[in-house]
Amino acid sequence: MLIGEVARRSGVSTRMLRHYDALGLVRPTGRTVGGYREYSGEDVRRIFHVESLRSLGLTLKQIGCALEDPAFTPSALVSELIRWTEDRLRRERELLERLRAIDASAPAGWPDVLRVVELMQGLDSASAARRQQAVLARPEGVSVPAELLAGAVLAEPDPNVAGALRWALARSGGDVVATLAAGLRSQDAAIRRRAVLAVAELPEAPEATAALVDALGDPDATVRRHAALASGRRGVTAAVPTLVGMVVEGANDVDAAEVLGTLSQHPGCADRIMSALVGELAAATADSAKRIRLTQALFELPGTTAQDVLRRLAGDDDRVVALVASALVGVLDQRASGDRETRPAAG
Incomplete structure (x- = not known):
């Protein structure tokens, strides 16, 4: 032919x-x-x-x-081709994400496009200081693609840079709950931890609160604790068991006690929290540090029931527990005395 x-x-x-x-x-x-x-x-x-x-x-x-x-033999060459193809696909996915981020920012002109590209290049830097500067140094009035920030939050290992990214994300006004919720479903516990912290700092919204409630069942204790603190501050009473556990374990116990105090003001929740704390006190007969944390948590609860328990603890067999309870009862008595002095006299 x-x-x-x-x-x-x-x-x-x-x-x-x-x-x-x-x-x-x-x-x-x-x-x-x-x-x-x-x-x-x-x-x-x-x-x-x-x-x-x-x-x-x-x-x-x-x-x-x-x-x-x-x-x-083809085996070595085929393996090399697989690695090369995977690398090419990774680069193309990164390019696609960049293009989507630029498109999401709705640029009015090429200067806007260049600012977004500059931000992306800064976030890709190997230097944590430069990544942080890229987030914090953007000019006022320049919109930043929220999805870009959300993706960066989930990938950022440096705590200072991650904090700056969460700050910027919370102020971006973008709808990123879906992206962060996907991060909460990651197989990587570190990504789930970053995601729950980012959701916690978003403005209150039903979708964000729902994501935090779902995270209360996370297998990672750190994720559960962050979710409990954030959802508890939003009035989610389902966080109570995790918060009580945090007091018992001494993990962010001061913050957990404060949130329990806030939740105890919800109808029907005070008795539930009181029963949980008193039950843990009864179970921790030989653990002085745990009983002290539980005593301090009781101080955060309003009402006379918690005060009565504190007065009983002032006579506890554990001398340190008794001293802590006595000091807290003294604070309560001072508050009550001050309230009586400032109360207007009857007609």
Whole structure:
């Protein structure tokens, strides 16, 4: 077959066939009287072999080695192609994310596009200081794509940079709960921890609160604790068991006690919290530090029931617990005395 017919049947252009000939990759077996290339059936099969290997991403040089060297084994080369393809896909995904971030910022002109690109380049820096500066140094009035910030929050390992990103994200006004909620479902506990902290700093909204409630069941204790503090401050009484556990374990126990005090003002919640704390006190007969934390938590609860328990604890067999309870009762008595002095006299 002449080159034109081969091109029609194979789908390979005549220009590429000449290139294969020049490289020695597919040389036609014969020539016509007039000097035209004449391809045999075996030549055409070799063309199809070349095209098949090209479809896998092999270079023409690699294809030549594969077809000419009988000892050539594909395993190492295929593994290399897999790594190269994965790297190319990663770069293309990053490019796609960048383009989506720019599109989400609704740029009015190229200066806006360049500012977003500058932010992305800053966030990609290996320097934590530069990443933090990229977040905090943006000009006033320049919108930042909230999705870009949300993605950066989930990936940021440095606590200072992460704090700056959460601050910027909470003020971005963007709807990022879905992105952060996806982070809360990650297999990586570190990502879930970053996500729950970011959700906690978002303005109160039903979607954000729902994400925090879901995180109360997280297998990671740190995620559960952050979710309990944040959801408890939003009035979610389902956080009570985790908050009580935090007091017992001494994990952010002061913050947990304060949130329990706030939640105890909800109808029907005070008795539940009181019962939980008193039950833990009864169970912790030999743990002085735990009983002190529980005593201090009782001080945060309003009402006479908590005060009565504190007065009983002032006579506790554990001297340190008794001293702490006595000091807290003294504070309560001072408050009551001050209230009586400032109360207007009856008619």
